[in-house]
Each structure stands twice: as C-alpha cells, then as structure tokens.
C-alpha cells in the first residue's frame with residue numbers, strides 16, 4: 620500500500636493551518652458520525668458563504684448549471700467561468716467567475732438566496748463537511764473520511780438539528796454528484812499522485828474539453844474517426860447520441876482510459892495497428908531530422924575548415 624505522500628503532506632499542512640486558525644474542527648469523521656447543523660433562509664449569516672470563494676466546476680456541475688440556465692456549453696463557459704489549474708496539478712479546469720463587487724460575490728447569489736439552488740455546484744453541497752480520500756494505489760479501493768469546516772461567520776453550527784454525515788450528504792445530493800464525477804475524480808487523484816509527470820499539451824486539452832464542454836466532445840466523437848478507433852457496443856453509440864447524460868458518463872470513462880489506460884474501453888485492432896504505424900513513421904521522421912541536422916553541422920564545419928585554410932595560405 621502506498622499513499623499519495625506529496626499531496627497528503629500538502630493537504631495536512633493546509634489542514635494544520637486551518638486547525639490553528641480554528642476553521643477545521645480536529646476530528647476525523649466517518650459516514651455514521653453525527654453533526655449539528657442547519658442552514659435556512661432567515662439565519663443571520665444567510666449567503667455569507669457565497670462570496671470570496673473559489674468554486675471549481677466539475678463536469679456534472681457544468682452539465683446541471685448550463686441546462687438550468689438554458690445555455691450552450693460554450694456560452695456558459697464564456698459568461699460564467701475562468702480557466703484555472705486544479706491545485707497540485709497542471710490540469711486545466713473551469714472555475715466560477717465571481718462578480719467584480721467589493722466582496723467578490725458568486726454570480727448566482729441574491730439577498731433572497733441562491734438562484735440556482737437545486738443545481739448548485741458540488742463544492743456548495745459539501746460545505747461545511749469536506750471529504751478526503753486515502754487512496755490505496757496498489758488496489759482500486761479508497762477510504763473516505765470527513766472533516767468539519769467551522770468558519771466564524773457560519774452560524775449553522777449553533778443550530779440543534781442533528782444529522783449523520785450520510786444523512787447530510789444525502790440531503791445535499793453530494794453522493795449523486797460524486798457518483799456522476801467518479802471517473803473524473805479518479806483522473807485528478809491519479810494526476811496528483813504522479814505530480815512529477817509532465818502531461819503532453821494534447822492530454823491537457825482533452826482533459827479540459829471533456830471536463831467542461833460536452834458539445835465539443837460530442838462533435839469530436841461523431842465528426843472525426845473516433846468511432847472507427849474504439850470497439851463500442853452499437854447500443855452504447857445510440858445512447859450517447861440521444862442522451863446527454865449518457866454522453867457525459869461515457870466521456871469521463873473515456874478520459875480515464877485515454878489518460879491512464881484504465882477501464883474497459885477497447886481500441887479496435889486495426890486502429891492499434893494504424894497507431895503503431897503512425898508512431899513508427901513519427902520515429903522515422905525524427906531520425907531523418909536528426910540526420911539532416913548532423914549533415915548540416917558537418918558541412919558547416921568543413922566549410923569553416925576550408926575558409927580558415929584559405930586564410931592561412
């Protein structure tokens with residue numbers, strides 16, 4: 620068993636800092652542990668947590684929000700997001716663009732509350748319970764635990780309503796979001812573990828496309844040689860053509876496969892052969908370029924030698 624040591628240490632430093640500041644309650648909670656919390660319109664701190672925050676948008680967040688607002692993916696991204704990298708990785712992600720007001724408010728907050736409440740992002744659903752995963756990298760199983768975030772401005776902790784962590788997460792639909800984003804979260808976790816690995820620009824572009832713009836991914840699948848390359852069940856192809864949610868689920872499985880070779884997606888034999896041929900041609904082209912460079916270098920050297928010899932004469 621090996622832990623993601625670098626990431627774990629970084630997180631622990633963050634947690635220690637927040638512990639010192641009294642923001643994180645020093646306890647490791649399981650799904651059955653109980654907390655007291657309630658949040659409702661009319662509480663003294665209502666919407667105080669909706670400004671000055673960073674909200675990374677997951678693929679399922681964007682799917683829900685852009686449908687809620689009746690927008691295309693591209694329009695949603697242009698109007699409501701800015702590109703950033705996920706902490707501890709070079710992976711690009713869409714982050715909610717805050718307003719330019721003094722307190723950097725969320726674009727969806729009003730004095731009456733959240734205007735997209737039933738489709739709010741998963742970050743808002745987690746609060747005030749953060750989830751951490753201790754991953755056992757030789758196997759596929761992870762061990763979840765939870766931490767309570769207790770900020771001074773949040774009065775919900777003083778309420779008497781009691782929940783188990785599971786009950787709270789079910790009420791907030793956090794489990795549904797985690798289920799939808801599972802393959803995507805696995806890619807991020809793995810990228811954080813491999814921190815030192817440099818991703819090719821093409822992988823980063825694919826990651827951003829799949830994470831944030833399903834319209835582009837659809838175009839990529841149905842208007843390129845994508846379907847000639849993968850051995851996909853015809854029923855699945857029909858489903859992803861007709862149903863956007865099925866396309867989203869497939870896109871995240873494919874992302875995991877294409878970035879780390881994980882999962883049960885299969886490349887067609889002739890596509891494998893063509894890929895090998897392309898690799899072979901690329902290698903030959905690299906060797907030819909090296910030979911050209913060597914030739915050029917040697918010929919310049921000879922010219923210089925002759926020039927110098929001429930001068931001496």
Ligand code: SF4
Nearest residue numbers: 669725727728733743
């Ligand atoms: S999306 Fe809604 S809940 Fe989340 S920060 Fe914005 S206003 Fe608050």
Ligand code: SF4
Nearest residue numbers: 658664666668773775
């Ligand atoms: S600060 Fe806490 S209690 Fe107040 S609105 Fe936000 S989550 Fe609810």
